[in-house]
Amino acid sequence: MRKLFAAALLLQVLLISCVTSPHTSEKFFTNPVSDGADPWVIKKEDNYYFCGSAxxxxxxxxxxxSKKLTEPGKKVVVWKAPDSGWxxxxxxxxxxxxxxxxxxxYYAAAKKPGSPFLFQRAGVLESASDDPFGPYIDKGMLYTGDSIQDPSxxxxxxxxxxxPLKLNGQLYAVWSGWEENAETDKTKQHLYxxxxxxxxxxxxxxxxxSSPTKSWETGGELDLNEGPQFLKNKKAFIIYSTHESWLKEYRLGQLALADTTLSPMxxxxxxxxxxxFQGTDKVFGVGHPSFSKSPDGTEDWIIYHAKKxxxxGWDRDIRLQKFIWKVDGSPYFGVPIPAGVPIRVPSGEELIP
Known part of the structure; x- marks a missing residue:
């Protein structure tokens, strides 16, 4: 089994990284690309914008x-948490x-610091203009309950x-939550x-x-579904994290909406x-991805975090690698490539100074 895994990983590196290509113009990078967790990247025009907790x-x-997906730019704090409030x-x-x-x-926050994390709620900020560096206006808490007639x-x-998820002209919100507020943060998490x-x-x-019910979602310290991300090609998908974020078993699951005319509700x-997508004996606790295109728009890339x-614990770093689409229209993420293995930079990045 170990030999088969090693052969599969070598084949993936050769296919995705093109290590054997004779083209001298190719450039390479190695994972991780930075410290951190819960990576978010959005590509707009010729720039990548990264976002995270400060x-x-x-x-x-x-x-x-940054112009490069493999080189996150200088971090600029665009919003500071208030001294009081939710x-x-x-x-x-x-x-x-x-x-x-x-x-x-979009972010999660709480009215009280530290563990146990009983007060997490969802909020949203809006920029005052088209500048991603702000300033930002706090639009308040988003309602994530069962009483929309009284959304307090x-x-x-x-x-x-x-x-957020936009499908057939309708905007939706997808998140991880509890059925009821609880007195312990060891409470089962579902997708809503x-x-x-x-x-x-x-x-x-x-x-x-979605609830954590499958054998590959359960059996650990806490059954959970979290970190949902929308991905669309011929079909619509929600790629989410399951098992515990602080353990090496953290991994990705998938929800597929095979017919995109059907209601996601x-x-x-x-x-x-x-x-x-799951860890190996060299890459641990992979999860909470985002997705982006290469600079020239020809390739799809997954950006995710892994445990060090x-x-x-939550000592993690950020990694990325190319993924492909299967014949049935679903994504194939392959095997996480270990740190230090050369990977060809996203297509078009080799032309950027």
Missing amino acids: GGGVEGIYVSK NQSSIWAPELHFFNGKWYI PSTAKWAIDLT IAKMSNPWTISSNRVKI EPDNWVKSGPV STTP
Whole structure:
């Protein structure tokens, strides 16, 4: 089995990295590309914008800009957590999106610092102009509960990793949450979806579309689904993380909407499969991805985090590699390439100074 795995990994490196290519103009990089976790990258025109938590989730949110997917730019703090309020601490997994000429940052935060993490809720910031570096206006907490007729903070449910999804002209929010607010953060996490009337307003009650029920999602310290990310080709997908983020078993699962004319608000329309990307004896705890194109738009890349060791905890770094599409229209992520192995840079990046 070990020999078969080694052969498969070597074949993947040769195919994806093109290590044997005779072209002298090719350039290479190695993983990891930076420290950190919960990576978010969005490509707009000729630039990549990276977004993440600043100061370990205490200071606020940063944005950086780069022409290269493999070289995140200088981090600039674009929003600082307030001194008080529901979002003063534990800033987690921010994402940067562009709608109708403005930038929006979706994030999770809490009113109290530290463990146990009982107060995480979802929020959104809006840029004052088309500048991704802000300034940003706090649009408040997004409603993640079951009482849309009375969408007050008191009825909102625990929520993290909220991401917007646009399908057939309708905007949706997808996130990880609890069925009910609890007195322990060792509470099972599910994936929920709701309609949005605009980028800062959830306009329907949530609908549960996934729970950790499969054998490859369960059996650890905490059964969870989290970190959902939207991916679309011929079909629509939600790629999400499962198992515990602090353990080496963290991995990716997939929900597929085979017919994109079907409503994503109907749980039965989503087909689960997995794991679609998981660690090896050299790469641990892979999860919470985002997806982007190469500079010339011809390749698809997954950006994800991995643990630096098998020791339980959240000491992680950020990595990326090319993925392909299968004949049935679903993504194939392959095997995570170990640190230090040369990978050909995304197509078009070799031409960038």
